[in-house]
Amino acid sequence: MKKWTFNILILFLVLNTATTFAQVEKTKKVSKSYTVSNTTALNIDNKYGKVHINTNNGNTIKVDVTMVGRSSSGERAQDILDNLKVDVVEGNEISFRSGIISSIRSSRRWKRKGTRSFEINYLISMPKNIKLKVKNKFGSVFLGDYIGELDLYVAYGSIKAGKITNVEDKKIKVAFGSADIDQVEQGELTIAYGSLKLDNGKKLLVKNSFSTMEIRDIQDLDITSKYGTVNITKVNNLSGSSSFDTFKIGELNNNCTLKLKYAKGFEVSRVNKNFKKIDIDGQFSAMELRFDEGASFDYEVNTKFGKLKAALRQKMKIRKQIEQTNSNYYEGKYGQGNAKSKVTIKSKYGSVRIK
Secondary structure, three states: OHHHHHHHHHHHHHHHHHHHHOOEEEEEEEEEEEEOOOOOEEEEEEEOOOEEEEEEOOOEEEEEEEEEEEEOOHHHHHHHHHOEEEEEEOOOEEEEEEEEOHHHOOOHHHHOOOOEEEEEEEEEEEEOOOEEEEEEEOOOEEEOOEOOOEEEEEEOOEEEEEEEOOOOOEEEEEEOOEEEEEEEEEEEEEEEOOEEEEEEEEEEEEEEEOOEEEEEEEEEEEEEEEOOEEEEEEEEEEEEEEEOOEEEEEEEEEEEEEEEEOOOEEEEEEEOOOOOEEEEEEEOOOEEEEEOOOOOEEEEEEEEOOOEEEOOHHHEEEEEEEEOOOEEEEEEEEOOOOOOEEEEEEEEOOOEEEO
16 A cells, blocks of 8 residues: 555656646747848847758848747746847848847846746758858757858857858858857858867968867968867868967978967877978977878977987088077978978976977
């Protein structure tokens, strides 16, 4: 009898809990369609939901906005839904702005106890060549292949994008979120307190802070990075600065001009034998560069409170050498044949390793 009573009690608690946490869902939709030209611009400013953008070669923009309110009762769910808004401005610049009605946030009805949730989701179909600006907080953005002028900002969410090409201005910014992009041909990327995964790039200006970046293949990269992790599989030309980072390059093909401060480790696994110039100025940073077999270059290394370490000393012909208590200067040639490249390294309070 006690066992049956115990089982019935558990069943009652389960059913009561399910009833307590069950939520009623209410929805409303806004749908708009526009025939557009190459001069049309689309602006989306959203909070608390997803923005999904499919692109095509047509001349029509179609926007479907779905607002959802959830709570423990239909009345409460409807109350939430009634306080979600979408403001639309139409013309050559089409704008959608959505969120919570500001006056309701401080009201007792909005703050009263009870479970609630809400979201505002966009499904957009549009030409891939018109000007686009998207700002989304607390939600994700999906963007198909795109060739027009672009300004994309996501906070507390994620970006998934296809091939973003053409020479139009491209600006992508992520804060407290992630970006996974197939290609950005040319533009500016800013990542703060998040992550970036980029498969391919041509000419990019990248700002990174407190973030992890993975770039597979890029031609020209100008980077400013601090307190992060940077992994680049292959780069042709690299310039910029890195502070308090872990910075690793798989393959460097042409040029590198970089300032390092407090780098946890700067490493180039392979410098192409046909590279042109490397110029690194480091402070409190360890550097390691591995050169292709057959590489030949002139070098100038100046260290203070640090050392030059060369795995293949026989390849380094020293023309000038000044060794003092806390500083060392080396000038010479590495490898055989005519040197067509130059390596210049300045290092304070850090080691330089050449392999």
